[in-house]
Amino acid sequence: MLGPVLIANRGEVAARIARTCRRLGVECIAVFSEADAGALHVTTADRAEPIGPAHPRESYLSIPALMDAARRSGARMVHPGYGFLSERAEFAEACARQGLIFVGPSPEAIRAMGGKAEARALAEAAGLPCLPGDPGADQSAEALEAAAARIGFPVMIKAIGGGGGRGMRLVPSPEGFSAALAAARREAAIFGDDRVMLERAVPSARHIEVQILGDAQGHVLHLGERDCTLQRRHQKPVEECPAPGMSEALREELGRRACALARAVGYVGAGTVEFIAEAPLHPDRVWFMEMNTRLQVEHPVTEMVTGLDIVEWQLRIAAGEALPFRQEDIAWRGHAVEARLCAEDPARSFLPSPGRLARLRLPEEAEGLRLDAGIRQGDTLSPFYDSMLAKVIAHAPTREAALEKLAVALNGCVAEGVKLNAAFLAAALRSPEMREGRMDTCFLEAARKRLLDSLTKEPATP
Amino acid sequence: MAEGVTTIRAEIGAAVWKITAPAGTEVAEEEPVLILESMKMEIPVLAPHAGRVLELLVEEGQQVEEGQPLATLRR
Numbered sequence: 001m002l003g004p005v006l007i008a009n010r011g012e013v014a015a016r017i018a019r020t021c022r023r024l025g026v027e028c029i030a031v032f033s034e035a036d037a038g039a040l041h042v043t044t045a046d047r048a049e050p051i052g053p054a055h056p057r058e059s060y061l062s063i064p065a066l067m068d069a070a071r072r073s074g075a076r077m078v079h080p081g082y083g084f085l086s087e088r089a090e091f092a093e094a095c096a097r098q099g100l101i102f103v104g105p106s107p108e109a110i111r112a113m114g115g116k117a118e119a120r121a122l123a124e125a126a127g128l129p130c131l132p133g134d135p136g137a138d139q140s141a142e143a144l145e146a147a148a149a150r151i152g153f154p155v156m157i158k159a160i161g162g163g164g165g166r167g168m169r170l171v172p173s174p175e176g177f178s179a180a181l182a183a184a185r186r187e188a189a190i191f192g193d194d195r196v197m198l199e200r201a202v203p204s205a206r207h208i209e210v211q212i213l214g215d216a217q218g219h220v221l222h223l224g225e226r227d228c229t230l231q232r233r234h235q236k237p238v239e240e241c242p243a244p245g246m247s248e249a250l251r252e253e254l255g256r257r258a259c260a261l262a263r264a265v266g267y268v269g270a271g272t273v274e275f276i277a278e279a280p281l282h283p284d285r286v287w288f289m290e291m292n293t294r295l296q297v298e299h300p301v302t303e304m305v306t307g308l309d310i311v312e313w314q315l316r317i318a319a320g321e322a323l324p325f326r327q328e329d330i331a332w333r334g335h336a337v338e339a340r341l342c343a344e345d346p347a348r349s350f351l352p353s354p355g356r357l358a359r360l361r362l363p364e365e366a367e368g369l370r371l372d373a374g375i376r377q378g379d380t381l382s383p384f385y386d387s388m389l390a391k392v393i394a395h396a397p398t399r400e401a402a403l404e405k406l407a408v409a410l411n412g413c414v415a416e417g418v419k420l421n422a423a424f425l426a427a428a429l430r431s432p433e434m435r436e437g438r439m440d441t442c443f444l445e446a447a448r449k450r451l452l453d454s455l456t457k458e459p460a461t462p
Numbered sequence: 463m464a465e466g467v468t469t470i471r472a473e474i475g476a477a478v479w480k481i482t483a484p485a486g487t488e489v490a491e492e493e494p495v496l497i498l499e500s501m502k503m504e505i506p507v508l509a510p511h512a513g514r515v516l517e518l519l520v521e522e523g524q525q526v527e528e529g530q531p532l533a534t535l536r537r
Contacts, residue, residue, distance in 0.1 A: 233503070351474060383475045
């Protein structure tokens with residue numbers, strides 16, 4: 001039996017999980033901080049429990065507050081969503097101690113994939129190609145400089161405890177290494193850990209990730225790839241499925257690699273294995289990056305193309321059900337593209353834009369057009385929480401049609417009171433780079449000014 | 463405001479995450495004075511010119527509104 005499910009999250013993802021629960025007839029319970037008492041995600045659940053003050057540390061990141069809410073509500077399962085506690089092994093352990101089913105992998109699998117250097121070592125042992133790198137066992141400047149010379153330039157310096165692009169520095173040549181190392185360390189130290197690791201950098205990179213599902217009976221299969229190449233501030237605002245230029249043979253190969261890693265850590269649940277690739281796509285130019293042990297923000301593009309509800313399978317797997325389909329049953333139909341609507345200002349280098357949404361118009365759902373929203377007109381976007389307020393996903397028979405369908409939907413968005421990235425993303429979707437599949441991870445920031453100029457000249461037409 | 467003294471203001475609504483240059487610190491142009499946090503993004507507030515931080519008008523953890531004075535800086 002499924003449920004009742006406590007959704008230990010807020011906003012868009014909480015509302016999205018509630019939607020699957022409602023479809024399955026499974027009772028679900030929302031949680032809310034003092035800032036979220038009237039939030040949309042609270043109204044989408046059957047019941048709701050208060051969990052404390054607005055600051056996430058005292059509410060959405062507080063394991064005791066969430067465990068209390070689970071006890072009070074009589075929940076049997078806990079879905080962590082993404083962000084917040086979704087990749088914290090201690091949260092999965094706390095659930096188990098209280099006799100709750102954590103909707104996600106085991107604490108051991110979360111830990112195994114949680115550290116960048118350890119995950120890389122496991123992937124290499126499982127036979128996944130990785131970029132030449134150095135785990136940073138010796139943190140002296142001399143040792144790191146020697147390691148960089150051995151790896152070869154351009155090299156990427158990464159903070160071991162970092163995430164979201166913190167403490168990351170691209171070093172094109174040996175001359176810039178020591179200054180970049182000092183800068184990366186300073187930045188990493190602000191977050192309490194100044195250790196760094198090195199990896200060969202890939203110029204003109206693509207980000208490709210593979211969605212996997214594993215059940216408690218030991219079956220592991222993949223749902224194909226997503227392309228998440230577009231980035232700003234090291235975060236992804238647009239994702240698509242399938243990846244442009246992906247052959248069936250390469251999909252099979254990357255799926256095989258992702259499943260091998262999942263099996264190596266005894267993975268149960270939905271997970272994502274991320275790769276970095278150099279265009280044009282070829283098996284010898286795709287390397288393992290990391291594994292995310294949770295639902296991914298961009299999971300809807302996979303759902304629209306495969307017809308599967310990933311949240312449903314997370315719940316069923318967590319409840320002990322075996323996957324009733326096999327790899328050969330998975331089929332990919334058409335093309336889906338997702339845009340993350342964020343309260344941010346592309347004209348000011350994507351600076352966040354908290355505030356009250358005096359007016360808001362989002363696209364209406366239609367055939368092949370999905371809206372996952374976490375807010376409504378009149379809501380206030382607090383500086384305490386993520387700037388993503390909704391996702392719009394378009395599905396069409398071809399990539400060209402899906403890109404245009406999404407661009408049209410985004411151009412219909414209206415927001416007053418906060419800045420919204422919708423029109424900017426529409427311009428990016430209609431750029432020749434995107435249309436022709438020539439984008440790389442630097443494209444969005446490099447083309448920012450040109451895309452903004454195209455907006456002021458022709459506000460709503462291609 | 464006295465001559466040669468600049469007031470540094472918050473660009474957006476945020477919480478003060480870290481003060482990196484307490485009162486009395488000499489800072490170079492574009493060196494961070496404090497770091498704000500808004501919508502999960504850390505936003506360094508940079509000195510508009512070189513000088514000495516005269517006074518910090520906020521504390522770590524405090525919420526600030528857009529336009530709120532954060533610190534004063536003497537050239």
